[in-house]
Amino acid sequence: MTTDVHSLREFKMPDVGEGLTEAEILTWYVKPGDTVTDGQVVCEVETAKAAVELPIPFTGVVEALHFPAGATVDVGTSIIAVAVAGAAPAPAAAPAAAPAPAAEPEPERREVLVGYGPRTGSAQRRARRTNGAGAAVAAPAPVAAPAPAPVAAPAPVAAPVPAVAEGERPLAKPPVRKLAKDLGIDLRTVVPTGPNGVITREDVHAAANTAAEAVVEPVAAPAAPAAPAAPAAEPVAVALPVPTAAGDVRVPVKGVRKATAQAMVASAFTAPHVTEFVQVDVTRTMKLVRKLKESGELGAGVRVSPLLLVAKALLTAVKRHPEINASWDEAAQEIVVRGAVNLGIAAATPRGLIVPNIKDAGSRTLPQLAVALGDLVETARQGKTSPADMSGGSITITNVGVFGVDTGTPILNPGEAAILAFGAVRELPWVHKGKVVPRQVTTLALSFDHRLVDGELGSKVLADTAAVLEHPKRLITWG
Incomplete structure (x- = not known):
């Protein structure tokens, strides 16, 4: 996606709270191919203290989202790649070479637009299981991460998908956003019925019921295939509490x-x-x-x-x-x-x-x-x-x-x-x-x-x- 007149910039998860080591990505407001400007909010994350919106510190075109919504990411880990117009052309052919240029610009600016400043060292943490999307951080697999919701939605509900214009953030109150995240619903695919186009809890539940009727075949499909299977494994089902045969529900304890x-x-x-x-x-x-x-x-x-x-x-x-x-x-x-x-x-x-x-x-x-x-x-x-x-x-x-x-x-x-x-x-x-x-x-x-x-x-x-x-x-x- 990048050309010889663009360089790849990596935006790392900042320390949005004093001394915190990780944050969970609640919502992405952009997707690969979108144009972003310096200071534009690209995602909302939740730490152990609060939910915070993160602005991007440069202007360019989104190359890749390295983690899906619902993933927990260490502070200092790159979460989004942006192709920025500039001198040093980036070698587009070799993904392995991408981290080298990305590491250079970061120390120059060290943008911290929220929180108390950049961390000076890495924190010692226990190993944590991931959903696979965050391990490779290579651009190709994560690029398709945001696509699943629009792909799954057209079959049962073709009309709702264009409910939100390209690049526009859906209107919903924080509790409704939290409900949508818990149910694995992309708010961009929900038809709003509230005043002034605001998405309500009922709208989210209706979207969840529609999604349930579409059966979960894509979730079971990806076993071990490499690149092609990655998008299918992404329907945010990772964050969904799944009842057991006895009716028990396990809810991950994280964040606040x-x-x-x-x-x-x-x-x-x-x-x-x-x-x-x-x-x-x-x-x-x-x-x-x-x-x-x-x-x-x-x-x-x-x-x-x-x-x-x-x-x-x-x-x-x-x-x-x-x-x-x-x-x-x-x-x-x-x-x-x-x-x-x-x-x-x-x-x-x-x-x-x-x-x-x-x-x-x-x-x-x-x-x-x-x-x-x-x-x-x-x-x-x-x-x-x-x-x-x-x-x-x-x-x-x-x-x-x-x-x-x-x-x-x-x-x-x-x-x-x-x-x-x-x-x-x-x-x-x-x-x-x-x-x-x-x-x-x-x-x-x-x-x-x-x-x-x-x-x-x-x-x-x-x-x-x-x-x-x-x-x-x-x-x-x-x-």
Whole structure:
């Protein structure tokens, strides 16, 4: 495909998160033959921290995609080859010679358009099975990688294929993209029925059902044939969970879920957890939430929720007891009391549990905290939380009440000293002013690292948080 006026440039998987060693390719937005420009997003990848879109750092024509969607690739491995107009003509006849020119331009520029910079060394990892597409990295076999979806689609659904124009990215929300990836559906072949041409979950399920009716003959066909069989083996079935005869389904643990699992195990067996509980009459807080919603005094379009006041109550308690905002430095055998309170909010997303944090939350006013909390939640729902937003947290809130759960014993986010669980708010009989009356009641649970937080400090923080929620006027007197 290259000519004597083009040179081949290889774009390597960058370190899109601090110290990460690999990333999974979620979606390709280009295919061999497409023209790309400097700064154009060519794919979306998922790391152990977040999903990130990767822009290409040069202009040219896509020569080959070395890995299909669903493949996990080591940082520093070439993922796409681009024929770039330039001097040094590349010998097109010998694929083996391609890596030599590709290695030359890379050190000159070392483009890192996302993340924290290029890695300086290779990471030690266990050998991992691949689907074969990534092993050879020679241009010929991978060139056909994106073709399978359009090839398989025409038989059952001839019309949907041109639903998206050449080189155009299908419109779909992140959860829908994740669903399509899990089901092995190429969004470019899905007919959108949502407003403004947006692909919905129903559209993806309909495409999956149609694909299922087409039978899986191409998947079984490639046994060991070399070049011709490579395209047929590519229908993304590699990522599909396949039920066993007993109905069991095995789901690969990777990306955010893998990182969360490792972090929780490390936290549970490193930090000695202690959890304390308190029931709180939050009737006045719930009235204040309704008043703020109706008045709009926090600002137009600002979302007001009980979680906002729980966050402000915890921040007030931390201000009174700053020693809780700390971490344990194992190497130095020191307790590090943080200068700023970076408040983490545990969020359940289609990719797993993540804990983005509001930087310097303790210095924010209630309206500022409301805006920051709303932005944090919306970004997490869209799957666009950046690695920077998930690093540096100092204390966390997990809102289990939204699931109707009264309380729990939350596990600490690694590197933090405390985490507060906010339970469901229920109407319960409560002694108020000497009478048993129905009141709005919730349960708070505070887990803390007993190496640096003793029972007195943990109890004071929990009691102060509860006191503010019971009498929210203390936000003014204590804040």
